[in-house]
Amino acid sequence: MELLHPFIFPFLVSLFLLWSITKWWFIKKSAANKKNSPPSPRKLPILGNLHQVGSLPHRDLQTLANKHGPFMLLHFGTVPFIIVSSADSAREIMTTHDIVFSNRPDFKSFKKLLYGCKDVAVAPYGEYWKRMKGIFVHQLLSNKRVQSFRYIREEETDHLIGKIIRESCNAGNKVVNLSKMFSELAIDGICRSAFGVKCSDSENGKKFLVLLKDLMELLGALCIGDFVPWLGWIDRVNGLDKRVDDVARGLDCFLEDVIRQHTEASKERNGENFLDILLEICGDNNTLEKDSIKALLLDVFAGGTDTIATLLEWLMSELFRHPIVMGKLQNEVREILRGKHAIKDDDLEKMHYLKAVVKETLRCHPPIPLLTRRIIDKDVKVMGYDVSKGTTVMINGWAIGRDPQYWDEPEKFEPERFLKKKYSNDNNIAFKGLDFEFMSFGAGRRGCPGISFAVATIEFVVANIVHKFNWELPDGLQGKDLDMTESPGATVRRATPLFAIATLN
Numbered sequence: 001m002e003l004l005h006p007f008i009f010p011f012l013v014s015l016f017l018l019w020s021i022t023k024w025w026f027i028k029k030s031a032a033n034k035k036n037s038p039p040s041p042r043k044l045p046i047l048g049n050l051h052q053v054g055s056l057p058h059r060d061l062q063t064l065a066n067k068h069g070p071f072m073l074l075h076f077g078t079v080p081f082i083i084v085s086s087a088d089s090a091r092e093i094m095t096t097h098d099i100v101f102s103n104r105p106d107f108k109s110f111k112k113l114l115y116g117c118k119d120v121a122v123a124p125y126g127e128y129w130k131r132m133k134g135i136f137v138h139q140l141l142s143n144k145r146v147q148s149f150r151y152i153r154e155e156e157t158d159h160l161i162g163k164i165i166r167e168s169c170n171a172g173n174k175v176v177n178l179s180k181m182f183s184e185l186a187i188d189g190i191c192r193s194a195f196g197v198k199c200s201d202s203e204n205g206k207k208f209l210v211l212l213k214d215l216m217e218l219l220g221a222l223c224i225g226d227f228v229p230w231l232g233w234i235d236r237v238n239g240l241d242k243r244v245d246d247v248a249r250g251l252d253c254f255l256e257d258v259i260r261q262h263t264e265a266s267k268e269r270n271g272e273n274f275l276d277i278l279l280e281i282c283g284d285n286n287t288l289e290k291d292s293i294k295a296l297l298l299d300v301f302a303g304g305t306d307t308i309a310t311l312l313e314w315l316m317s318e319l320f321r322h323p324i325v326m327g328k329l330q331n332e333v334r335e336i337l338r339g340k341h342a343i344k345d346d347d348l349e350k351m352h353y354l355k356a357v358v359k360e361t362l363r364c365h366p367p368i369p370l371l372t373r374r375i376i377d378k379d380v381k382v383m384g385y386d387v388s389k390g391t392t393v394m395i396n397g398w399a400i401g402r403d404p405q406y407w408d409e410p411e412k413f414e415p416e417r418f419l420k421k422k423y424s425n426d427n428n429i430a431f432k433g434l435d436f437e438f439m440s441f442g443a444g445r446r447g448c449p450g451i452s453f454a455v456a457t458i459e460f461v462v463a464n465i466v467h468k469f470n471w472e473l474p475d476g477l478q479g480k481d482l483d484m485t486e487s488p489g490a491t492v493r494r495a496t497p498l499f500a501i502a503t504l505n
């Protein structure tokens with residue numbers, strides 16, 4: 001005992017020092033590990049926050065954002081989601097961190113339906129996507145190409161006008177289903193741009209149109225296995241997996257057939273439709289695989305049909321609800337076209353009120369209210385918060401378009417706002433992807449390449465139908481009583497079709 005005594009004091013001091021250093025190291029490490037996570041509503045085991053989001057998620061997410069802030073973290077099953085509901089957060093993501101936020105999640109249905117994500121919309125960010133996006137922007141949807149498709153817009157709009165005259169004006173002012181007519185116009189226009197013919201002209205084409213409807217539904221469907229991987233068997237049991245397989249097979253059969261026909265008729269190919277242009281690119285350098293061609297064609301249909309029909313449907317609905325706006329628009333169009341028979345591009349350029357009506361509809365009813373999802377490539381700090389690699393990001397474009405911080409009386413449909421100085425300096429607000437308070441076409445690298453195509457079609461159709469016809473709702477229904485309920489889906493259409501009566505001007 002006596003012998004140990006000289007060592008006991010230094011031993012205890014050393015022990016104390018060791019304990020202090022270890023404690024300091026642990027505190028430091030756990031402080032470093034403690035991340036500044038974005039605000040988050042309470043979640044349930046297994047479901048996470050899935051129970052807080054219903055069939056119109058853009059509305060539920062806006063309500064949650066009002067409580068938890070414009071940059072919040074949710075969990076759908078085990079998958080972390082950041083929900084962005086302000087222009088400032090969207091700007092930071094799409095400018096400072098655009099590359100980090102440029103990937104898309106690879107859901108299993110996307111892989112099956114879009115040839116292992118060989119398209120543009122869900123392809124992972126990288127060299128392949130860059131090349132495909134380049135083809136979209138420079139070859140398929142350039143301003144020059146959109147102009148060259150003018151004859152399709154003219155013929156399809158004439159066709160629509162003929163149908164309205166036959167089915168309403170000349171049939172004792174009968175009611176027509178405008179929603180259905182807009183869908184047919186959009187799909188026929190895209191079919192002719194893609195293949196040179198209308199799909200509704202052949203039996204095979206008609207089957208393709210049914211499959212396309214399924215495709216749109218499945219691309220927006222929720223596969224449990226993508227969110228709670230160990231519950232993936234539910235997708236098998238409820239038949240979702242099989243439906244995806246069947247639709248993928250059906251679409252592939254049709255596309256194989258069309259490609260074969262176009263390849264056989266290669267001598268007559270004139271590069272006037274997307275498929276011929278893609279086959280030409282393939283022939284030039286042999287670097288475009290057949291699966292890539294098919295996936296790109298499906299993107300054209302998935303991106304360009306429902307969106308255009310949806311916008312036309314909401315635009316006319318708002319005109320019915322606002323007769324003064326309808327009157328002002330008719331006056332503008334009729335004044336500019338006085339004495340003329342057909343609408344030219346120069347005429348459309350002068351129709352500033354028309355452009356304002358289109359923009360206001362895009363603000364109030366963006367066809368894709370929750371922009372296509374992005375996935376984060378690496379840990380990143382945004383708006384002062386730490387966001388982990390693998391988190392999915394959803395931008396609520398609908399909520400941003402209604403944010404009172406940027407928009408005066410945001411719930412009001414008022415096209416005049418785009419003619420006021422605040423929004424009219426740049427006549428192209430919203431269409432360049434730089435105006436983050438108005439993101440109907442997305443922004444940044446993954447922004448929509450179909451803007452010119454869509455806007456050219458929408459402006460042309462609307463100018464024609466408000467020029468040629470006077471409109472009213474059936475059964476003496478007043479505009480203010482028109483049902484504006486939305487239907488669920490990635491593209492948010494009216495819940496009920498828009499019926500109307502036309503009389504010739």
Ligand code: HEM
Pocket residue numbers: 120121122133136141299300301303304305307308311366367368371372373439440441442443444445446447448449450451453454
């Ligand atoms: C009113 C009409 C349209 C609307 C509102 C619309 C809206 C959008 C939105 C919100 C995105 C996601 C952007 C993002 O993630 O930042 C997108 C992407 C896309 N759109 Fe459109 N779109 C329309 C028309 C079209 C048309 C006519 C086409 C083709 C013919 C098209 C093809 C695409 C493609 C391929 C993408 C994916 C781009 C990428 O991931 O790089 N869209 N669109």
